[in-house]
Amino acid sequence: MAGFGDYNSYNRPYGLDPNKETNDLYDTRYQQIYGYHTPLTEEYQGPPLVMDETPEDGNNAYVTTAISAASLITENLLSHPFIVLRRQCQVHNSLKNYHIVPYTLLPVVARLHRSQDVTTLWKGIGSTCIVKGLNLAVEDVVAKGTGWPKEIEKCSSVLQFLQHITLKCISTAIITPFYSASLVETVQSDIASDKPALLDVFREGFLRLLEWGTPSRGRMLPIWAIVFPTAALGVSKYLAHVILRSITVQVLRFQQRNKHELSDSYNINYQRNSQNPLIENINLKANIFSFITMEVLFYPVETIIHRLHIQGTRTIIDNLDTGTSVIPILTGYEGFVDCYHTTVAKEGVAGLYKGFGALILQLAAHLAIIKLTTLVVSEVSNLLKPAKSPTNSEDSVHMQQKYLFN
Template identity: 80%
Template structure:
C-alpha cells in the first residue's frame, strides 16, 4: 500500500461525461457517482476513494444474537421461570408465614427439603394450566380484535380513539380470563401431598364453576368473581401501560446513546425505521427486558394482594415454606382489595406485601443469566463459522477502484 495517498503515480484521464450543479456551479464526475453512489466535485481537491465499510459481517452476528436472546427470553419467561413463580406465589398467599423469604438464600434449604420430601416435579405444578391461561388470553384478544376491529397491538394505534379501543380490548380480555386465572393459581400453589393432582383441562371446569358462582359462591369465605374482576383488570392494565411507557423511555435513551456513539458512522443508521435492522431490534429487546424486570419489582406488593383475593375460600392447602416438611391451609376473610391491604399492613407489616420476594430475585437472576449465556454461546458460534477476511484482498480491491477512477 505504499504511495496509497499519492496520486501522482496515476495518469488522470478526462471522464466520459461531466455535469454541472446549477446551484453551486460545481462540476461532477458521473463515473465517480456510478462507482461510489454520489458526486464528487472536480474543482475540489481529491482526497482519495472513500472507505467502503462492509457491515454485513457485523449485522449477521447481531441478528443471530438478537433472535437467540428473544427466543431464550420467551422460553425463560413462560417455562423456565415457573419453579420460582410457584415459590413466590406460595409465599404471597401464606398470611401466617413467619419467614418472609425476602432474600433469596433463605429459600434454598426449604427447596432442598421440598425435593427430599416430595417429587422432583413439586415446583412444576400448574405449568400446564399456566400455559393454557396465557394461550387463552391471546385467543380472546385475537377474537375480540377481529370482531370489533379494535387494534390488538399498541403499535397499530394511530389515534387517541384507537389507543382507547386497545386499552378497552385489554381490559375485557383480562376480565374474561380472570376466573380461569383463579383456577390456575390454585393449581400452582396447592401441595401435591395434600391434594390430588389436577388433570390438564381441569382449569376450564374450575374456571366455569367460578363464573357460575358470580353472585354468591357456595364456599364459605370465597369472594364472588365480580369482586375480583375489577382489581385484577385494574392491576393488569396499569402494569401493562406502565411497562409500555417505561419501554418507550428506555428505547429513546438507548437510541440517543447509540446516536451519540455512532453519529459519524454510516453503518449505524439509528434513524432507520426498518424493523429488520439488528441495531433497532437489539435496542427494543434490551428495553423490553429492562421494563419487564422493573415492573415485576414495582408491582410485586399489588400482586400479593390480588393473589390473596383469588385464593381466599378455595380450601387450598399449600406447602409450609417455613419448614419445607409440612403443609398448611389458607384461612383468610378479606372483604376486598383495600381490606386485604389494611389487614396485611396491620398484622404482617409492610414486609408482608413482599413475602417471597427472594424467589423473584432468583427468577430475574436466572433470566439474566440465561440471556447472558445465550449471548456468549451464539457469539462464539458465529465467530467460529464466520469466514476469515483477507487483508491483502481488501487492499487490492481499494487499489483497483482507485485505478479505475483515474484511468
C-alpha cells in the same frame, strides 16, 4: 471518509490533481460508475457511503434471535418453579419467614424435594400455559369482532389507543375466573390434595364464573369483586411495560447513535434500517429491562390480588417456614382495600413483599440463561464464520483511484 483515505487542504483524495482538466476527467469517470456528477468544483465529499451487512451484523442477528427464543422459553417455562415459590409465599398470611432475600429459600426448597418428588415446583404449569393461550385467543376474538387494534404499534390516534386498552381490559376480565383456578393449582400442596387434570382449569373457571354473585363456598369472594382489581393490575402492568420500554429504547438508541457517529463507518441511513440487528438488540434489551422493572414495582399489588383469589378455596399449601409440612389458607378479607390494611397492620409493609427472594432468583436465572445463550451462540457463529483475508486500506484507496483514471 472510509475507502478514500485522508484529504489534503482541498478536501480531495490522494493522487487527485487540483487542476480543472483532471477534475473534469475524474468527474466524467465518476458519472459512468455512480450515475451522477460529484461537485469537485466546490468541495469533494466522496462517493455515497453504503454500509453493507458485515459478518458482525449477521452474528448480531443470530444472537438476537437466539436471545429472543431463550427469553420466551425462560419466561413461560423455566421460570415456573420460582413463580410457584413466590405465589406460595404471597398467599401465606401467617408465614413467619418472609423470604425477602433468596438464600433463605434454598434450604426450604431442598427439604421440599426430599419430602416430595422433583415435580413439586412444576405443579400447575399446564394450566398456566392454558391461561396464557386463552388470553391470546380472547384478545384475537375481541379484536376481530370489534375491529379494535390488538397491537399498540397499530394505534395511530387517541381513539385507537383507548380501544386497544379497552380490549386489554375485556380480555383480562374474561380470563380472570380461569386465572383464579390456575393460581389454586400452582400453590396447593401435592401431598395434601389430588393432582388436577390438565383441563380442570376450565371446569373450575366456569364454576367461578357461574358464581358471579355471592358464592356458595365459605368466605370465597364473588368473582366481580376480583375481576376489577385483577383487570386494573393487568392493564397497569401492560401500560408500565409499554412506557418503560419506549423510554429505554429512546435512551439506548441515543447512546448507540452517538457511538455510531463517532465511528469511522458512520452512515446516516444505517440507524433508520428496521432490519438493523443493532436496533433489534436494543428492542430486546428494552423489553428485558421493562419486564424486570414492572415485576418489581407491582409485586405488592400482586400479593394482595393473589390473596383475594385464593380466599375461600379451601386450599392447603406447603409450609415454607419448614418445607416439610402443610398449612391451610384461612382468611376473611372483604376486598382489596381491606386486604391491604389488614396485611400492613398484622404483617407490616414487608408482608406485601413475602417471597420477593423467589422473584430475585427468577430474574437472576432469566438473565443468566440469556447471558449463557449469548455466549454460546456468539462462539458458535464465530467458529462457523469464514476467515477474512487481510486487506490494506491504503492499497485499496490507490486501486480505486487507478480504476477511476484508467
